[in-house]
Each structure stands twice: as C-alpha cells, then as structure tokens.
Amino acid sequence: MKNRHLYKDGPLVSEIGLGTWQLGTKWGEPFNEVEAEKVLDEAYKNGITMIDTADCYNGGNSEKAIGNFLKKYSEKFTVVTKCGRCLNPHTTEGYNKENITNFVEGSLSRLGLEKLDMVLLHCPPSPVFSKDEVFEALDSLKSAGKIASYGVSIEKVSEGLSAMKYPISAIEVVFNMFRLKPAEELFPMAKNKGVGIIARVPLASGLLTGRYDENTKFGEKDHRTTNRNGERFDKGETFSGVDYATGLKAVAELKALFGTEDLIPYALKWILMHDEVSVVIPGASKASQVSSNVRAAETPALTKEQMEGVKAIYDKYIRQSVHGLW
Structure with a gap:
C-alpha cells in the first residue's frame, strides 16, 4: 500500500482508506x-x-467500534471524524462554538482519544463556510490540544473554495468517474494552498462497482431506495446524483472500456491517478469488501486512452445533468 500526505506537512496515510x-x-x-x-x-x-x-454514523457506534479497534494495535492509525449532522434541525445557527466544542468532546470520548487527528465540518449549510465564528472555534480547539487539524466535508465545489479562505487542512468531497467537476478548480487551489483532498463516495453508492443492473433491489430503508431525488438529504450523496438508469448505461460503456465486469479497482485507481488526492475512502459493510477495494493499490496506472475514455463517457451521459449542480 502506497502512502500519501493527508495534507501539506501532515501525516502519511495509506492512499486507500x-x-x-x-x-x-x-x-x-x-x-x-x-x-x-x-x-x-x-x-x-x-x-x-x-x-x-x-459522530452521527450508526448513532455513535461507528466511533465506539473504532475506539475499541485502536486499543488492539500499537500501530498508528489516522482517524478523521466529522461533526454537525447530529444537529436537529440542521441549521447554520447550530454551528457555533458551544456546539462544535461539545461535538469534539463527544467524539474524543467515543474514540477513547485525548486528541483528534482531524475533525471536519460535516456538509453544513453553505453559509457556514463563510462564518468566522465556526473557524475561530476550531482554531481554539486546536490551540487547546483537542484537535490536531481541521477541515470541511462539502457538497458543492463553491463551498470548498469559500472554506479555503480559512486555514483548513483538508477537504472531503465527492469525486469519482461520475463527478469530475472538483478536478477543474477545487483541486488546483487546494494543491496551491497545501490542502489535502479526501475523495468520498468513490464508487457512486456502488453503481461504479459494475455489479448492479435494472433488476437490482435495494433495502426498504436504504438511501438508494429512499433518496434518489433528495427526499432525505442532498441527492448528490446517492449515486452521485446520477439517474440510475442513465448510470447503468454509462457503466456498460465503462466495462467495455476496461474490458471487465468488475470496475472497482479501475474506479478507485482512476481517482488515485489525480495527484491532488490524498486518500480515497471506499466504504465496507463486510470484510470481503475491504480486500476487494485495496486491489486498486496494485492496479497498474491507467493509460491516457483510458483516462480520456472515462471523460468521454462522462460527457456523453453524465455532464449535462450533474456537472452544474455540485
């Protein structure tokens, strides 16, 4: 597994997280x-x-499980956690010094740590990215030794551009074969400022695995069933905002491009071909998915023709409906 700096002068982390x-x-x-x-x-x-x-993943159980895991090994792991989505209602006003401090203290307790490696604002409302009080609160927590660094998780490129007016260390953003926009303006500015890029939703909610078809059924409470039009949260989190049927057409051409039914290593390798990316974070609900994801680390660099082919498929099927929204 190759390592990359999480941000300029930051810790080295595995390029696949x-x-x-x-x-x-x-x-x-x-x-x-x-x-x-x-x-x-x-x-x-x-x-x-x-x-x-x-902090909101599985009602805090994700952080607790990770905390127990950290106790088992002497090796150093870098844990990035996020805060803010527990707010109900999830409003700009809720992002204030008192709440952010409480969020951090809660994560420290669940993870069993004295200092968080990094905390990200968890896709807050857009006005938060220009709210001085929020970043002053994060600076105070850093000075107090509660966090080593901080950054933002974003829905829209414009939010990341706004956040870089402050001394953030990293930006977490949806970036995959169906979401090319971040590479245009966000990545160059981040590189210039030494801000790391954490690529999330790398497989477009599984669509880019190549394993789904028109007969695939998702769970009743699965967001891929309930949030296709943004009924619960930003629809860009579900299939990267791509219409499912359209996505399947694009996937069929991607399979032909790479000559395989299994797109996972190629979808992840495509992301890692962008030097600005610090780490890509595919999810896993079972252990076998982890070993499947890490195969991308051993996948040869994609060719110029393959990279251009991905862009051509994006332009044909995805750009018109997705590019301008996020």
Missing part, C-alpha cells in the same frame, strides 16, 4: 459490533492506516 458510514451494517439495518470488528481487522491486515468516520 476506509469509510465507515456502513461500518457493521448495511444502509438502514441495525449495527453489528462483531461485523464492524471484522471489517476494521481486515483493513489493518491490508495496510489501511486511515479511517474516516463521523
């Missing part, structure tokens, strides 16, 4: 502590040293 939105569960199903432990152990065995989580 572990996203834990689904840790110990499938979307909409109860948390399984035993399965969560298996997933984390498999990540360790495969050389993953970066784990991404959030």
Whole structure:
C-alpha cells in the first residue's frame, strides 16, 4: 500500500482508506459490533492506516467500534471524524462554538482519544463556510490540544473554495468517474494552498462497482431506495446524483472500456491517478469488501486512452445533468 500526505506537512496515510458510514451494517439495518470488528481487522491486515468516520454514523457506534479497534494495535492509525449532522434541525445557527466544542468532546470520548487527528465540518449549510465564528472555534480547539487539524466535508465545489479562505487542512468531497467537476478548480487551489483532498463516495453508492443492473433491489430503508431525488438529504450523496438508469448505461460503456465486469479497482485507481488526492475512502459493510477495494493499490496506472475514455463517457451521459449542480 502506497502512502500519501493527508495534507501539506501532515501525516502519511495509506492512499486507500476506509469509510465507515456502513461500518457493521448495511444502509438502514441495525449495527453489528462483531461485523464492524471484522471489517476494521481486515483493513489493518491490508495496510489501511486511515479511517474516516463521523459522530452521527450508526448513532455513535461507528466511533465506539473504532475506539475499541485502536486499543488492539500499537500501530498508528489516522482517524478523521466529522461533526454537525447530529444537529436537529440542521441549521447554520447550530454551528457555533458551544456546539462544535461539545461535538469534539463527544467524539474524543467515543474514540477513547485525548486528541483528534482531524475533525471536519460535516456538509453544513453553505453559509457556514463563510462564518468566522465556526473557524475561530476550531482554531481554539486546536490551540487547546483537542484537535490536531481541521477541515470541511462539502457538497458543492463553491463551498470548498469559500472554506479555503480559512486555514483548513483538508477537504472531503465527492469525486469519482461520475463527478469530475472538483478536478477543474477545487483541486488546483487546494494543491496551491497545501490542502489535502479526501475523495468520498468513490464508487457512486456502488453503481461504479459494475455489479448492479435494472433488476437490482435495494433495502426498504436504504438511501438508494429512499433518496434518489433528495427526499432525505442532498441527492448528490446517492449515486452521485446520477439517474440510475442513465448510470447503468454509462457503466456498460465503462466495462467495455476496461474490458471487465468488475470496475472497482479501475474506479478507485482512476481517482488515485489525480495527484491532488490524498486518500480515497471506499466504504465496507463486510470484510470481503475491504480486500476487494485495496486491489486498486496494485492496479497498474491507467493509460491516457483510458483516462480520456472515462471523460468521454462522462460527457456523453453524465455532464449535462450533474456537472452544474455540485
């Protein structure tokens, strides 16, 4: 497993990390502590040293499971957690010094840590990215030794551009073969400022695995069933905002481009072909998915023709409906 700096002068982390939105569960199903432990152990065995989580994942059980995992090994893992989505209602006003401090203290307790490696604002309302009080609160927590660094998780490129007016260390953003826009303006500015890029939703909610078809059924409470039009949260989180039927057409051409039914290693390698990316964080609800994801680390660099082919498929099927929204 190759390592990259999480941000300029930041810690070295495995270029493939572990996203834990689904840790110990499938979307909409109860948390399984035993399965969560298996997933984390498999990540360790495969050389993953970066784990991404959030205080709201599985009602805090994701952070607790990671905290227990950290106690088992002497090796250093970098844990990035996020805060803010527990707010109800989820409003700009809720992002204030008192709440952010409480969020950080809660994550420290669940993870069993004295200092967080990194905390990200968890896709807050757009005005938060220009709210001085928020970043002053994060600066205070850093000065107090509660966090080593901070950054933002974003829905829109414009939010990341706004956030870089402040001394953030990293930006977490949806970036995959169906979401090319971040590479145009966000990545160059981040590189210039030494801000790391954490690529999330790398497989477009599984659509870019190549394993789904028109007959695939998702769980009743799965966001891929309930949020296709943004009924619960930003629809860009579900299939990267791509219409499912249209996405299947694009996937068919991607399979032809790479000559395979299994797109996972190619979809992840495509992301890692962008030097600005610090780490990509595919999720895993079971241990076998971890070992499947890390195969991208051994996949040869994509050719110029393959990279151009991905862009051509994006332009043909995806750009018109997706590019301008995020």
